[in-house]
Amino acid sequence: MEAVINDFISKELVQDASLLPLGNATSLLETGVLDSLGLLRLVVFVQERFGITVDDVDLVPEHFDSVDAICAYLRSRDGGKVGQAGGNG
Amino acid sequence: MGRLLFQAESVAFWLALAPLLALLPARLAYRAACWRADWTFRYWPEKRGEVLTNLQQVLGAGLSQPEAERLARDVFRVRTCEVIDLMRLRGRARSLRKLVEIRGREHLEAALTGGKGAILCTAHFGSYMGAFSLLHADGFPVTTIGRWWWNYPPDESSAVRRMWDFVYARRVLRHRQRPNIEPWPGRVQVALQAAAALRDNEVVTICSDAPPLDAERARTIEVPFLGRKAGLLPGVVSLARLTGAPVLMVFAHRSADYRHQVLEISPPVSMEGDTATAFERCVAAMDAAITAHPAEWDFWFEPGDLASLGLVPDTEPPAAKADDHVDRVSELQESPR
Numbered sequence: 001m002e003a004v005i006n007d008f009i010s011k012e013l014v015q016d017a018s019l020l021p022l023g024n025a026t027s028l029l030e031t032g033v034l035d036s037l038g039l040l041r042l043v044v045f046v047q048e049r050f051g052i053t054v055d056d057v058d059l060v061p062e063h064f065d066s067v068d069a070i071c072a073y074l075r076s077r078d079g080g081k082v083g084q085a086g087g088n089g
Numbered sequence: 090m091g092r093l094l095f096q097a098e099s100v101a102f103w104l105a106l107a108p109l110l111a112l113l114p115a116r117l118a119y120r121a122a123c124w125r126a127d128w129t130f131r132y133w134p135e136k137r138g139e140v141l142t143n144l145q146q147v148l149g150a151g152l153s154q155p156e157a158e159r160l161a162r163d164v165f166r167v168r169t170c171e172v173i174d175l176m177r178l179r180g181r182a183r184s185l186r187k188l189v190e191i192r193g194r195e196h197l198e199a200a201l202t203g204g205k206g207a208i209l210c211t212a213h214f215g216s217y218m219g220a221f222s223l224l225h226a227d228g229f230p231v232t233t234i235g236r237w238w239w240n241y242p243p244d245e246s247s248a249v250r251r252m253w254d255f256v257y258a259r260r261v262l263r264h265r266q267r268p269n270i271e272p273w274p275g276r277v278q279v280a281l282q283a284a285a286a287l288r289d290n291e292v293v294t295i296c297s298d299a300p301p302l303d304a305e306r307a308r309t310i311e312v313p314f315l316g317r318k319a320g321l322l323p324g325v326v327s328l329a330r331l332t333g334a335p336v337l338m339v340f341a342h343r344s345a346d347y348r349h350q351v352l353e354i355s356p357p358v359s360m361e362g363d364t365a366t367a368f369e370r371c372v373a374a375m376d377a378a379i380t381a382h383p384a385e386w387d388f389w390f391e392p393g394d395l396a397s398l399g400l401v402p403d404t405e406p407p408a409a410k411a412d413d414h415v416d417r418v419s420e421l422q423e424s425p426r
Contacts, residue, residue, distance in 0.1 A: 029277060035308075036272065037327045040280035044331050056288075059281040 001050075001074065006067045008045050013038050024067040039064055050074060095133055103172065103256045111176030115188055118173050119348035126169035130162050136390070140164050143389045146401045147315055163384035167215070170347050174219040178260050182226040189223055189341070193354030196337055197229060197292070200357060205333040206287030209354070210325045211340055212298040212375040213387035220341040220352045221294050222264035230266035230291040234283055234324075235299075236273065266291055272324075274304035280328060287334045294339075297325050297371055298388070300397035310365050312372045315379065319398045323368035329360055336360065338374040342382040 002024050010022045014033050019026070028034040034042065042064055043054055052074070054063075063073040102125065110118045130137055140161045145152055152160070177185035200207040209224075209231075211217050218233075225231040239245055239253040262268065267286060270293075272279045283293050301309050301322055309320035329336045335357035343350050355374065360367045379386045388394045396403035 034277055036277050036280040037324065037331070039277050040284055040328070040331050043281065043284070056285045059278070059285055061277050061281075 001071050002067055004049065005046070005070050008049075009033065009042065009067065012045075013042065022067070024071075026067075027065050029061055029065050034061075034064065042070075046070065046074070052077060092135075095129070095136075098129075100252070104252070107172045107176050111173050111179075111184070115177075115184075115348045118177075119170055119346070122169045122173045123166045123347055126165040127162065129169070130165040137161060137165075139392060140389045143392055143395055143401060144383070147317075147395065148383060149316065160384055161389075164389050166347060167343060167384050168387070168390070170343065171216045171219065174216040174350075175257065175260050178219060178222050178226075178264060182223055182264060185219060186223055186226065188348055189220070189350045189352050191223070191227070191352045191354070193337075193356070194227075196354050196356045197224075200335045200337060201229075201290055201292070203333075203335065204290050205335070206290050207292050208287070208325060208329055208334050208336045209292055209294040209339045210297050210336050210358075210371050210374075211294065211338065212379060213296050214298075214375070214378055215341040215343065215382070215385040216350060217294075217296070217339075217341060218261050220339065220350075222261055223352065224292070225264040225266065230286075230289075232265055232267040232270065232283075232286045232291060232293050233261075234270045234272060234279070234293060234295045236271045237269065240271065240273075274302060280324075280331070283328055284332050287328075287332045293328075293334070295325050295328075297321060297323075297368075298375055298398070300388075300394045310368065312365065312369050314372050314376055314398070315400060317400055319372075319400060321368070321372060321398070323364050325371060326360060326364050326367045329367075330364075336371065338371065338378075340374075340378040340385075342378070342385050 006022055006024060009028065010020055013028075014020060014022060016032070019031055019033065022033075026033075028042075039061060043059065046052070046064075047054055058073070062069065064070055106125075107122075110121050112118075113121070141157050144157050144160055144164075148157075174185055177188075197207055197209075209221070211220075221231050221233060237253065237258060239250050258269075267282075270279055270282045270286075286293050298314075298321065301320060305322055306320065308322060310323055311318045312321055313319075314321065325336055328334070337357055338355040339352065341350050341352040358367070358370050358374070383389075388398075392401060395401040
């Protein structure tokens, strides 16, 4: 799961090459990787890739601040089934 | 001295006179608004000259002096009438609703049957905030993406902010589904908030002619606009593509009697092609509306905004820019960006 998300962010959202390779713990907000529309792109990707719908209450930047945070959020959903179902691509 | 006089008059108009005028029959209310606008136009030569210069610079030398004078006076009238519109939003906005013919409502209804919400895109044109309020009062759940102008200057006094909250935001937000989504730099949740509204099959409005902030300038794209290349933010296209929501253009313009308006909603704009191509279609619609009804565009009052868009040379000294918010308080009417 980490690899899939890291790959998407690295290829689609990181504009500053000096941030690559992207660490899974790197803050995407503090480093400026995510702006408002970038965050939405990331949410759309996660929803489509892992077949989930992020609830309105979960649409907060904190859940998407790093690759680790995203994975932790996904694993917290449905008892971790999300990661098992679609995380190895 | 003159500026202070107009600031005081403007505050009195917003706080006391306009709410009273709005209670009169529409014919009288809007006629009185036009008298007030004509008085301001006549006795505020600095602002009149600024509007005239802006009109001539953007619309070209083909605009004769008498034509430019008439247009400038219309700019003053339209903006004052918009204040009356806002005051007539009280209750269920019926006193404004009966003056506005909505065309293309079926396009919005059809767009919402898709279940992905709808994005209404416009310019700072006509009584757009009132128009959005009317649509909400008509049963469409409307939320606006935009920054209140009084939140721009970081050192704006709390008294001024409270005044605009009281006279403006309070009236507008009564007819909104959610609080305004304000896209300030660093507020990364903005697009998520808009997406959440669209996911609930609501209507999100956005003005795509907003001058970019310095922090946003890198994300602008150059598009043909009013005969020049303007740097505008294509956020409406990005939001539409990410959410699947259709984009409809909406413009409200005033009739020759100044009290009746037509609110036109377009069919969905094609999002085919790359971002620039799709955004150019939205900008072309804004361009056409402004060209057809130039007096309705807000930015004739704002040389700084026109310069920021790349439509007029940036001649304002830095010190004047820093003091810009002082002038803004004295405007006839301001508008969210």
